[in-house]
Amino acid sequence: METGTMANVLMNQTSSWNSTSATTTAGSDGRNFVFNDPVQRIILAVIFIIAFVVGFTGNGLTMLAVALSRKLRTITNVFVVNLAMADLLTCCVLPWNAVALLSFSGWPLPDWVCAGAALVLYTCGGCSLYSLATIAINRYIIITRSLKTYRAIYTKRNNAIILTICWLVPFSVSLIPPLCGLGELGYAVKYKTCSHKTAHPLSDYYSMLQAAVLYPVPLVIVVVCYIKIFLHTRRHMRTMTMSDSSDTSVTNTKRSSPNGTPHHEPNKSVKKRLNRRQVEITKNMLFVVCAFGLCASPYCVSLMIPPSDPAIPWTAAILLFNSCVNPFIYATKHPYFKQVFGSMLKCRCTEIPEQASIIRTISSMRSSFRSTRRKNKKPAAHRYHSDNINTVMKEADV
Numbered sequence: 211m212e213t214g215t216m217a218n219v220l221m222n223q224t225s226s227w228n229s230t231s232a233t234t235t236a237g238s239d240g241r242n243f244v245f246n247d248p249v250q251r252i253i254l255a256v257i258f259i260i261a262f263v264v265g266f267t268g269n270g271l272t273m274l275a276v277a278l279s280r281k282l283r284t285i286t287n288v289f290v291v292n293l294a295m296a297d298l299l300t301c302c303v304l305p306w307n308a309v310a311l312l313s314f315s316g317w318p319l320p321d322w323v324c325a326g327a328a329l330v331l332y333t334c335g336g337c338s339l340y341s342l343a344t345i346a347i348n349r350y351i352i353i354t355r356s357l358k359t360y361r362a363i364y365t366k367r368n369n370a371i372i373l374t375i376c377w378l379v380p381f382s383v384s385l386i387p388p389l390c391g392l393g394e395l396g397y398a399v400k401y402k403t404c405s406h407k408t409a410h411p412l413s414d415y416y417s418m419l420q421a422a423v424l425y426p427v428p429l430v431i432v433v434v435c436y437i438k439i440f441l442h443t444r445r446h447m448r449t450m451t452m453s454d455s456s457d458t459s460v461t462n463t464k465r466s467s468p469n470g471t472p473h474h475e476p477n478k479s480v481k482k483r484l485n486r487r488q489v490e491i492t493k494n495m496l497f498v499v500c501a502f503g504l505c506a507s508p509y510c511v512s513l514m515i516p517p518s519d520p521a522i523p524w525t526a527a528i529l530l531f532n533s534c535v536n537p538f539i540y541a542t543k544h545p546y547f548k549q550v551f552g553s554m555l556k557c558r559c560t561e562i563p564e565q566a567s568i569i570r571t572i573s574s575m576r577s578s579f580r581s582t583r584r585k586n587k588k589p590a591a592h593r594y595h596s597d598n599i600n601t602v603m604k605e606a607d608v
Contacts, residue, residue: 246402251314255312265301273298278566292337294537300335324395340375345499346436392416501536512525
């Protein structure tokens with residue numbers, strides 16, 4: 211009897227271990243995966259918290275820099291601020307995912323909190339992609355078209371329409387399918403995060419729909435625009451090289467000609483060089499695009515390949531960590547942001563180029579306050595000195 215009892219206990223323990231391992235690892239096709247490993251969940255939660263702190267600070271400084279410096283209030287930076295806003299909101303919901311990962315007994319708060327965090331996360335992620343596409347189009351037009359055309363396209367009304375589309379498309383793709391029964395936002399039991407409920411029978415189709423709408427379209431726009439910018443710049447540089455050689459030959463001919471008359475005049479339109487500053491800014495925006503592409507591609511690919519479920523938590527962490535990368539690119543590469551960030555971090559806002567009216571107002575208030583304090587101190591000392599003299603005079607009379 212004892213031998214049989216021990217055998218039953220061992221069999222029960224073995225079956226229990228097998229069932230646990232089946233929920234913590236992937237099956238042959240990856241579809242039986244459940245993210246139950248406590249160590250991995252804690253690591254991801256720490257990554258989300260770090261991304262929240264760094265991203266919230268960096269994107270907040272980016273938006274504040276544009277608010278404090280009129281030099282940064284360009285049309286391109288309208289879309290840069292939009293990107294920073296999307297990244298800032300993404301960082302704000304990361305603590306909710308950390309709570310979900312660290313709650314080993316399930317989601318501890320009402321379901322609508324997790325669903326709202328998931329909606330913000332998906333919307334802001336898609337908005338970041340479309341913002342990068344609008345930045346690419348903006349750089350393409352300013353490099354390859356005339357300034358008159360550029361200003362005609364980017365009016366205040368058109369900018370408002372573009373920004374609305376950047377938010378409306380990902381918001382619709384994230385919200386409308388669940389309302390129609392294609393997936394459901396909320397706590398994902400499989401991944402232990404606030405995304406979409408993986409227990410829903412159509413959750414895979416919801417993921418693939420998001421990946422298909424939010425990723426390829428802006429990616430194609432970005433790639434095409436920057437390739438066209440590169441080809442235009444290279445063609446322009448070749449033309450300038452030919453123009454320079456033509457100018458040199460004309461100069462030599464003029465020097466050797468008896469009457470000093472050149473045989474031909476160089477085309478003045480060819481002499482028109484690209485704005486080096488705009489090219490430099492375009493390169494910096496390309497760094498932002500490359501950083502986002504490197505971070506977003508693994509996640510989007512893993513969404514479109516269902517057997518890659520075990521990789522989704524980690525690829526999602528890579529994608530979300532991108533929300534705190536862009537401010538570092540601005541601070542190290544962008545010529546104007548670098549200057550303003552330096553003044554802000556040194557607490558020398560008076561050194562910010564082309565200061566906003568609020569800084570000038572605060573500076574004038576501080577200077578007037580200091581002058582008022584000095585005036586108040588001086589009469590007080592004078593009165594004290596006068597009182598002493600009067601006292602001495604009275605004592606002398608006595």
